[in-house]
Structure formats: structure tokens, C-alpha cells
Amino acid sequence: MNIVLCCAAGMSTSLLVERMKTAAKELSPEANIIAVAESEILQYIETDDRNDRADVIMLGPQIRYKLKSLKHEGEAKGIPVEVIPSVDYGMINGKKVLELALSLIK
Amino acid sequence: MNKVGQFLEEKVMPVAAKIAEQKHLTAIRDGLILGIPILIVGSIILILANFPVTGYPEFMASIFGEFWRQPLVIIYDATFAFYGVFSCLGIAFRLAEKYKIDALSTAVIALSCFVIQLPDHHNTWSISLSFTGAGVLFLALLTAIVTVEICRLVIKKGIVIRMPDGVPPSVSRSFVALIPAAFSILAAILIRIAVSFTAYGDLNSMITQIISAPLANLGASLFGVIISVLMIHLLWSLGLHGAMIVESVMLAIWMDLMGKNLAAYQAGQAIPYVVTKQFFDMWLYIGGSGATLALVCLMAFRARSKQVKTLGRMALPAGIFNINEPVIFGLPIVMNPTIAIPFILTPVVLAVITYFAMSTGIVARPAGLAVPWTAPFIMSGFLATGGKISGVALQIFNFIIAGLIYLPFFSVWDKKKLEEEQQASTAANSKTLSA
Structure with missing residues (x-):
């Protein structure tokens, strides 16, 4: 299961990824959580390889203007796309964001 | 603020999305990053x-x-x-x-x-x-x-x-x-x-x-710089990635100028331009957009509110590497005029200082060297100028100026948060007493 976090350069979300991984040890050990740059996100939607394709995409609130178009791209492949709530993003609340991601996949 | 914020969000978002989603502009920006x-x-x-x-x-x-x-x-x-x-x-x-x-x-x-x-x-x-x-x-x-x-x-x-x-x-x-x-x-x-x-x-x-x-x-031009910096920080104070949006248009120009400076540096000639990508990354965005490293230091070492202090300590390591989303969304700066005012004001002031310091020749200009924006300040100013101490001195000066601008606004916000915390604890105390 691939949880893909996306922000401008993939830098600030990588902070959150670390916290999410810690939370995932209990909640969802099989989750593979990564942070990617906005310019690379299409690859995780387009690819036909199930191992590489995102199962859920979470956008940093600072690029929420991408939501509409990415949601459209994601829907075609059945990938849910959502914006990370800015409070959880700011406080780097890994557990809450992971819970949200898992609830979107189901 | 909420009404103003909502209004801005409704007006600004579609425009920001249009620019940031424009296929050619984003392809240029992403291609240049390669x-x-x-x-x-x-x-x-x-x-x-x-x-x-x-x-x-x-x-x-x-x-x-x-x-x-x-x-x-x-x-x-x-x-x-x-x-x-x-x-x-x-x-x-x-x-x-x-x-x-x-x-x-x-x-x-x-x-x-x-x-x-x-x-x-x-x-x-x-x-x-x-x-x-x-x-x-x-x-x-x-x-x-x-x-x-x-x-x-x-x-x-x-x-x-x-x-x-x-x-x-x-x-x-x-x-x-x-x-x-x-x-x-x-x-x-x-x-x-x-x-x-x-x-x-x-x-x-x-x-x-x-x-x-x-x-x-x-x-x-200084005019071009101030307009860009204002746009970037207004967008950030709405919680949108200003640099990403503005750079869709401006990055090619700043990279072009950087290339011209490098050619001069290579040839041992005088550096022609003040404004390159590094002008912004190294001297304006110390700690990230808004020069927030000074603010984060105030939060970590001067805050009396527990919440502000904890966030400051948490955001400091990332801030040294110029990543500041935790402060922008956590303090928050987004939709919070108390902090958004200095957040927009500081980089404009730093832009004017840096522009004059470099165009008059007091401080060395960026030599066109590609220093990553994540490089910590002091080191980055040294590298970007091709090893000139004046570049570092200006960074330290800018850092102090940023601290002075943030200080009064920070104090107001810290006091507000401290009062909220005290009220919450007295409320909790009286509850336990009455129970």
C-alpha cells in the first residue's frame, strides 16, 4: 500500500512522513509512505505497475490549488486525492494524517 | 479576518491555480529544476x-x-x-x-x-x-x-x-x-x-x-523584486505556496541572470547582476520564505507561551535548513494578521537592504553559483558569493533586522497565547474545585 505525500519540493512533507512512519508501526505496518515533489506526482498516478502506483495521494495545504486537477487525474485510476488539514500539517501530526490516509483508502 | 480571508481565498485561489496549473509555465519551472x-x-x-x-x-x-x-x-x-x-x-x-x-x-x-x-x-x-x-x-x-x-x-x-x-x-x-x-x-x-x-x-x-x-x-530591477516578493508572501499568508506560483513565471529569468553572473565570474570579470535566484534564497529567505528563522529563534528561546515555545523548538532544526511549513501552518502565519504583517514586511525590507548593499558594491554579489536553497545561512552566503565574507556579514545583518521586525508582533501573539493558556488552566482548576 503506497501513501504518497506531495508538496512543492517534497522537503517539508518529508518531515511529516517520518512521523507517519512511526505511527504506522502500530496502525498499519504494511503501509509504504513517501514524500514526492509536485513535478513528479503524475508518475505515481500514471504508472501501470501496482507496486509503484499510489493508493492515496495527500497534498500539502500550500499546493491545494492542485487538488481539482489531481483529483480528476486520480479518479480515472481510482486513487483518492485529498488535502492534508493545515493544523495537522503545521503541528506535524503524523498519526492523524495517517488515520486520514487510511480512511480514504477504504 | 475570516471574512477577508474567505474573500481573498475565493478571489486569489482561482488565479493562483490558473498560473500554477498552466501547462507551459509549470513545464518550464519543473524542467529548469531538473x-x-x-x-x-x-x-x-x-x-x-x-x-x-x-x-x-x-x-x-x-x-x-x-x-x-x-x-x-x-x-x-x-x-x-x-x-x-x-x-x-x-x-x-x-x-x-x-x-x-x-x-x-x-x-x-x-x-x-x-x-x-x-x-x-x-x-x-x-x-x-x-x-x-x-x-x-x-x-x-x-x-x-x-x-x-x-x-x-x-x-x-x-x-x-x-x-x-x-x-x-x-x-x-x-x-x-x-x-x-x-x-x-x-x-x-x-x-x-x-x-x-x-x-x-x-x-x-x-x-x-x-x-x-x-x-x-x-x-x-528593484521594482521587479519587490512585486515578486510581495506576491510570494501574500500568497503564503493565505497558505498557498507563493514561491512555487511566482517562480512559474520568474524562475527562467532568475536562472538566466544567474548564468550571466557565472559567465562573468568564470572569466574573472565584474559580476553584472544583483538579482539572481540566490539573491532571494540566500539573503531574503533566511529560514524559509518570510525570513522566519529569526521568528523561530524568538519562539524557541523567548516565548512564555508553552504552545509557542514547543512549536519553536520543533521547527528550529528544519528552519536552519530553510524549511518553515511547521511555523507557517502551525503558529500559524496563515490567516493570522498579527504575524502575517511582519511576514510580508520583512522580506521586502531585506530585499531593499540587500539590493542597495550589493548594487553599491558594499557587499559582494551572488557569483552565479548554484547553492541549494536548503543550505543553512552563513555557509550559504559564503558559497553563493564565491567565498566573500561580506556576503556572510549581510546575511547576519539581515537576520538581526528580521528579528527586530518580528519582535513586537511576536510579543503580542505570545502574550495572547499565554493568556489563553492561563485562562484554560484556571478554568480547569476551578472545575476541579467545584467538583
């Missing part, structure tokens, strides 16, 4: 080759022999001197990807068309490395875009060679690119021949005079 890691390697090499310490060249020569610079020059040629090539490939790739046509083969066609436009080196039918680097950025990006558009048009019109069933997909894919390649290359050579009859002589000179020179003047 070559940056290679530029960073090249910059380190260039600093090693020209380390500004007396006796350094002699010292290196005594260890590695008199040709010690040779390997470094080769690396420079293979990195910086090909930035135009990398950008052409990158931009064409990203644009083709957005159009959902075969990105790699389209990028290679674009590269071929780019080479067609390169001027002859003194009529020797050879290509000079001076026409493959950052100096031809606008030629690279225009050929990339035009080529991808031609390819897309050809494919859309259905002019492709289709292979019968049974032919391996990779074979048929190579034929799919054949017709678009033929059309693009034919168009490229016709353009080259046509331009050769004009006074410009070649396409690069034409683009330089018509497009890049006026854009460079705009991007290098």
Missing part, C-alpha cells in the same frame, strides 16, 4: 577551482602538478556548460508528460531541434560550449515548447505510422515518434534558414534581443 542538482555539483567544483585564498592555487599545484585545474574544468564543462541542454530536455519532457505523449522520445526530438538552432562557431561547423549553457536558456525553453507543440499537433491529426498487430510494442513505439520527429526537425531547419536572412543572423541572438534582454531588465 538540471539544478547537476549545477550544484558544478558549483562546488567551481568553488574548489577558484577558492579565494591567497596561495591556494600554488598549494594545489604543488600537490597535483601545474594542470591541477584541468579535471575541475572538465567537470564544469559537463555540468554548467550543458545547463541549456538539460533544460531543453527537461522542459520538453515535462510538457510532453502533461500532454500524455511519449515524453522521452519527444524530449530527444526537442533536443535535436535545439541543436539545429545553435549558432555556428566562427563558421567552423562546430558548436561552442558557450551556446549550450545557461546563456541559451530562452532558446532552449522556446525550442522545447515549440517542438512539443508540433509533435502534439502531428499526433493529434493522426499523422503517425501505425504498425500491424504482432509487431513488438517497443518497435512500434519508435515508429510512432518518426513522423513528429520529421516534422519538427524540418520546421527547425526552415526556421534556422529563415532567421539567417534577418539582421539577427541566428535564432539565439534574435531571442536574446527580443525576449531575454527586456525580461532580464525587468527581473533584475
